[in-house]
Amino acid sequence: SIPPSEIDTKQFVYRALAELETDISCMKLYNKPELVKFIRNSLIAISKASGPLHYTELLPYDQHHYNGIEVIDLCAEKCNITQNSKVLNIGSGLGGPARYLSGKFGCQVLAVELQEELHRTSKELTERCELNNVHHMSGDFLQVGQHIRENSYDCLVSWLTVLHIPNRDQLFKLSFELLKPGGIFYAEDFYKISHFTDEESRLLREEVYCPYCPDMNTYKSQLKQAGFVDIVVEELTEDWKKFTTERVNQWELNKTKLLNIHREDTYKRLNGFYTCIRDIYAKGHLGGARFIAKKPL
Secondary structure (H helix, E strand, O other): OOOHHHOOHHHHOOHHHHHHHHHHHOOOOOOOOHHHHHHHHHHHHOOOOOOOOOHHHHHHHHOOOOOHHHHHHHHHHHOOOOOOOEEEEEOOOOOHHHHHHHHHHOOEEEEEEOOHHHHHHHHHHHHHHOOOOEEEEEOOHHHHHHHOOOOOEEEEEEEOOHHHOOOHHHHHHHHHHHEEEEEEEEEEEEEEOOOOOHHHHHHHHHOOOOOOOOEHHHHHHHHHHOOOEEEEEEEOHHHHHHHHHHHHHHHHHOHHHHHHHOOHHHHHHHHHHHHHHHHHHHOOOEEEEEEEEEOOO
16 A cells, blocks of 8 residues: 555546546536535635635635534544544545644544545645645545555544445445544435435435435444444434525525625526435435444454
8 A cells, every 4th residue: 555645546537437426526516516616706705716715714615514613523522533633534525624624623634535626626725725734635435545555544534425435335344444443434424214205216316426325224234344343323314404404595595695606507506406405304214314433443
């Protein structure tokens, strides 16, 4: 294995990865991709399109998981993150959680993101924040992760990312291998409460790019099979229902202001995605939870 700083990630762009990236880029949230347009427009609106930034200035725009920095602080507490920690963030998006963890706690973070444009933008923003402890890597985690040194990370964290990766056996096995003995796996993710309708399955597959969503017992069993112990699951479904409903309400309440900052197509695409997620939760078949597991000493 070689250190991540020495990896040429271009070697991992092969046909299957290109197909996966194309599939995910079809999501309303990522198409064009909307998140990049959203943050660039937002920074223009506050006269921060270029030049130095402090990571806290980005917080209103770069936290696209549920409940923002509150849950990152909770993650840091549960994973015992300190300035001496090495953190691996998969599905790092625009890099918001990675920058926040490093900026607040002083830890090292390797942020891995599949979407090239999200990766480039997140790297640029991190450089503008002068956060030298955050390193960005572009590629499919299941591929690039095989070239990261094993037993190197104190925790592996993700927010709403595992749902995009159907090969859970490979994902959890790789995560286990990269963690140090005693390291912690932390994921906020979907799980299936009960049988999805055909339309729900289609929406999850085509709009959310969630091709596989196991029930909670299966999820825990897969973690255990990979070697993890002390598996803890914290139920978040009702909280996420409330969050996704309020997000749509606020988006529509602030429509005029948002349209002054963003073009109508960006507003419509993001509003459509947020509404889709809210409606899926409302059906009662999709759940959300915090999964925490430990690699034995």
